[in-house]
Amino acid sequence: MYSKEMLESIKKVEATREERIKAVLAGNHPRRMTAEEKEQVLLENHPDHIKEQFKELTIGPNKGEKVPLELADLLQANPRIKPSEIDLSKIDYDVDVLIIGGGGAGSAAAIMANENGADVMIVTKLRHGDANTMMAEGGIQAADKPNDSPAQHYLDVMGGGHFKNVPELVYKLVNDAPICIKWLNDLGVMFDKEPDGTMVTTHGGGTSRKRMHACKDYSGAEIMRVLRDEVQNRKIPVVDFTSAIEIIKDKDGKAAGAVLMNMETNEILIARAKTVVIATGGAGRMHYQGFPTSNHYGATADGLVLAYRAGAPLLYAHTLQYHPTGAAYPSQIFGALVTEKVRSIGAQLVNCDGEPFMYSLETRDVCASGVIRECRKGKGVDTFDGGKGVWLDSPMIDILHGEGTIEKRIPAMMRMYLKYGIDMRKQPILIYPTLHYQNGGIKIGENGMSDVPNLFVAGEAVGGIHGENRLMGNSLLDIIVFGRNAGVNAAKEAKSMNAPEGLTLGHVDSFIKEMADAGIVTDKVSPKLLPNYARKV
Amino acid sequence: MENMVNIYLYGKKYEVPSNLTIMSAMEYAGYQLVRGVGCRCGFCGACATIYRIKGDRELKTCLACQTKVEDNMYIATLPFFPLVKQPYDIEKVKPTEQIMMQLYPEIYACIGCNACTKACTQGLNVMQYIAYAQRGEYEKCADESFDCVMCGVCSSRCPAEITHGQVGLLSRRLTGKYLSPETQHLLERVAEIENGDCEAALQDIMKKTAEELKEMYNNRDFEK
Numbered sequence A: 001m002y003s004k005e006m007l008e009s010i011k012k013v014e015a016t017r018e019e020r021i022k023a024v025l026a027g028n029h030p031r032r033m034t035a036e037e038k039e040q041v042l043l044e045n046h047p048d049h050i051k052e053q054f055k056e057l058t059i060g061p062n063k064g065e066k067v068p069l070e071l072a073d074l075l076q077a078n079p080r081i082k083p084s085e086i087d088l089s090k091i092d093y094d095v096d097v098l099i100i101g102g103g104g105a106g107s108a109a110a111i112m113a114n115e116n117g118a119d120v121m122i123v124t125k126l127r128h129g130d131a132n133t134m135m136a137e138g139g140i141q142a143a144d145k146p147n148d149s150p151a152q153h154y155l156d157v158m159g160g161g162h163f164k165n166v167p168e169l170v171y172k173l174v175n176d177a178p179i180c181i182k183w184l185n186d187l188g189v190m191f192d193k194e195p196d197g198t199m200v201t202t203h204g205g206g207t208s209r210k211r212m213h214a215c216k217d218y219s220g221a222e223i224m225r226v227l228r229d230e231v232q233n234r235k236i237p238v239v240d241f242t243s244a245i246e247i248i249k250d251k252d253g254k255a256a257g258a259v260l261m262n263m264e265t266n267e268i269l270i271a272r273a274k275t276v277v278i279a280t281g282g283a284g285r286m287h288y289q290g291f292p293t294s295n296h297y298g299a300t301a302d303g304l305v306l307a308y309r310a311g312a313p314l315l316y317a318h319t320l321q322y323h324p325t326g327a328a329y330p331s332q333i334f335g336a337l338v339t340e341k342v343r344s345i346g347a348q349l350v351n352c353d354g355e356p357f358m359y360s361l362e363t364r365d366v367c368a369s370g371v372i373r374e375c376r377k378g379k380g381v382d383t384f385d386g387g388k389g390v391w392l393d394s395p396m397i398d399i400l401h402g403e404g405t406i407e408k409r410i411p412a413m414m415r416m417y418l419k420y421g422i423d424m425r426k427q428p429i430l431i432y433p434t435l436h437y438q439n440g441g442i443k444i445g446e447n448g449m450s451d452v453p454n455l456f457v458a459g460e461a462v463g464g465i466h467g468e469n470r471l472m473g474n475s476l477l478d479i480i481v482f483g484r485n486a487g488v489n490a491a492k493e494a495k496s497m498n499a500p501e502g503l504t505l506g507h508v509d510s511f512i513k514e515m516a517d518a519g520i521v522t523d524k525v526s527p528k529l530l531p532n533y534a535r536k537v
Numbered sequence B: 001m002e003n004m005v006n007i008y009l010y011g012k013k014y015e016v017p018s019n020l021t022i023m024s025a026m027e028y029a030g031y032q033l034v035r036g037v038g039c040r041c042g043f044c045g046a047c048a049t050i051y052r053i054k055g056d057r058e059l060k061t062c063l064a065c066q067t068k069v070e071d072n073m074y075i076a077t078l079p080f081f082p083l084v085k086q087p088y089d090i091e092k093v094k095p096t097e098q099i100m101m102q103l104y105p106e107i108y109a110c111i112g113c114n115a116c117t118k119a120c121t122q123g124l125n126v127m128q129y130i131a132y133a134q135r136g137e138y139e140k141c142a143d144e145s146f147d148c149v150m151c152g153v154c155s156s157r158c159p160a161e162i163t164h165g166q167v168g169l170l171s172r173r174l175t176g177k178y179l180s181p182e183t184q185h186l187l188e189r190v191a192e193i194e195n196g197d198c199e200a201a202l203q204d205i206m207k208k209t210a211e212e213l214k215e216m217y218n219n220r221d222f223e224k
């Protein structure tokens, strides 16, 4: 239900709609920004460029580099345990491959480790599948059409990431993409297809070819539930409501398991493993700079903390992705994602006066910065609690592609808004950027291993694949490509060795000492595990 | 001053702002949630909830993250429901009626009461998709059940003890793997990659300097 002021503004949007549609049909979209214009809008508006929001790390492998304040506080916080109080000889779980995180990356890794003959176990914070993967709506990229190629995909990824991406990782991402789509298809993922089997593909922000594959707007959910089902079919044990809170090493300094904590009873458990895969996902619930988030409840950057304390360097931890279209209204869904697909299939960004102020499918960072700038200019619509937003003119979709398109292509979006009395087929929706994706993360090599031997990483916890900005559809892709890769390599490595010996938390002791030496005194503990939304009563 | 309503969490009364979802109302009441919360966005099915409005006989079901509180709402969450999941080998099963009979024979005991459809938190026609599954019409079952978040609410209401979510999922995997048309362009591209046909172009572009790449990027041609 919109307020009177909002309805007034909607009239202006409606007044310009016909003309905007005519322009689009004639192939005249609002102009794309030049390279210089993009640079400027980013520098002046993107949250990554607000200096006061970043802090230099004073200890650890990335000492001297800047990361968001909230992340710095957790990377340099007290561990949840005192190493001296932990009995590492009392082993509760003993496996070849320990996978931390039951999202898409962790599940793909588990399946491939199992396929390669390893005894594998997943531990996960909430339920298996309560993860960002479940929420992905838009789709997954792969260059599998005749007018496209892995090299073309490579170019788009590099450009989107501002050429900061690690080339070897991008190579693997684009080269394995079609193979992974086939793998998913053969597992029974229902991709949108034409009757002749041709994949229905669309553009995403920053793509030069239509290579976004989708499963309606439940792309991530469809992939996640199939992977979860496959993990269950293979009888891979999943220990749920259990978090990893510290990596354990062996006498040679290799990763050899993890200290676990039961989320409900706080019981501490010890898992020994020949190799470990961190697949803990993103960090939206850190609410950097006070932004709302599209992420699931457990997205608190735990993997970065675990790895950092174990001595693994991070890459690009200062870059976050603010998705241009988070729900700005109503308050109940504040920050929830409005999938990019709404723009891919025709909805335009429009200001309070009904003007299309920018090309709607610029890369996400540029788009988000453009929306923030428009609101700063006073061209936004007031939402609640002093917030602002701009219109996403969703009724254009059915006008452009025929009635029923919204219902067929983005049913989850339609349902979300209908619950609050807004029919996006008839009325535009209000959006504002929301904290969406952790571009940076733990540095890995081509084999998926971090700089700590036998500590593998996959999924959103990795840094480097997407440089400083990920394009839509490349993350679902990377969790499959690098999840599988980590699973295969972690299994291979595990099979080549004996059970680790001389388990130790010495690195945690050293970290505590390093903190003391650097004069860091804090009451913060990490990993964070969950945000605290309970009202203090 | 915010508009306040009274709600009853597991029978205990709390006063909360009326614009909150059930989930945020619990947090407002002081709960630090661990169970019954996942995506907070209607995708994961972690937050299945049963409620009744005072004076009303009907028990209603919903997702706590997607439902606004109402005055005099009696609320109990259903964070876990003991459901059956039958393991199978996706490579070995066939998309025939046989497989449902073998894995989920209870679907044939459906009495057509429609309680599942009434309870579905996603507004799906659950009874219908079970009927499709009974008849081995897996594509139809797959389409009808596609938006299922596997919250388990329908199963909690079913007198025949059917695990609807799993039946839908099996139908969808059978459809995706065996019944959807094959994608020729995908098979071809995978063959090209495995054959090394895409390698030269990739090696070539990987050798470009940042400047050369930028130049190429800024002058890309776009598919309309």
Ligand SMILES: Cc1cc2nc3c(=O)[nH]c(=O)nc-3n(C[C@H](O)[C@H](O)[C@H](O)COP(=O)(O)OP(=O)(O)OC[C@H]3O[C@@H](n4cnc5c(N)ncnc54)[C@H](O)[C@@H]3O)c2cc1C
Pocket (backbone or CB within 6 Å): A100, A101, A102, A103, A104, A105, A106, A123, A124, A125, A126, A127, A128, A129, A130, A131, A132, A133, A134, A135, A136, A137, A138, A139, A140, A141, A219, A220, A242, A243, A244, A245, A279, A280, A281, A282, A294, A295, A296, A298, A299, A300, A302, A303, A337, A436, A437, A458, A459, A460, A461, A472, A473, A474, A475, A476, A477, A479, A527, A529
């Ligand atoms: C709303 C939304 C829409 C998106 N849409 C798209 C899209 O259209 N296309 C695209 O490509 N990408 C999209 N993304 C991004 C993409 O979905 C994610 O980046 C990706 O799925 C991450 O997968 P993951 O396996 O690395 O992490 P997740 O799927 O988040 O899984 C991580 C798991 O680890 C668990 N965990 C965390 N910490 C611990 C711990 N300490 N111990 C044990 N377990 C732990 C978590 O609970 C979770 O289950 C979207 C993301 C969101 C939030």
Ligand code: SF4
Pocket (backbone or CB within 6 Å): B045, B119, B120, B121, B122, B123, B124, B126, B147, B148, B149, B150, B151, B152, B153, B154, B155, B164, B165
């Ligand atoms: S069909 Fe059942 S399990 Fe699926 S969403 Fe509806 S109520 Fe939940």
Ligand code: SF4
Pocket (backbone or CB within 6 Å): B109, B110, B111, B112, B113, B114, B115, B116, B117, B126, B127, B130, B157, B158, B159, B160, B161, B162
């Ligand atoms: S609730 Fe059970 S018995 Fe009743 S219609 Fe649904 S599936 Fe059939």
Ligand code: FES
Pocket (backbone or CB within 6 Å): B036, B037, B038, B039, B040, B041, B042, B043, B044, B045, B046, B047, B063, B064, B065, B066, B149
């Ligand atoms: S928390 Fe995921 S559906 Fe409600």
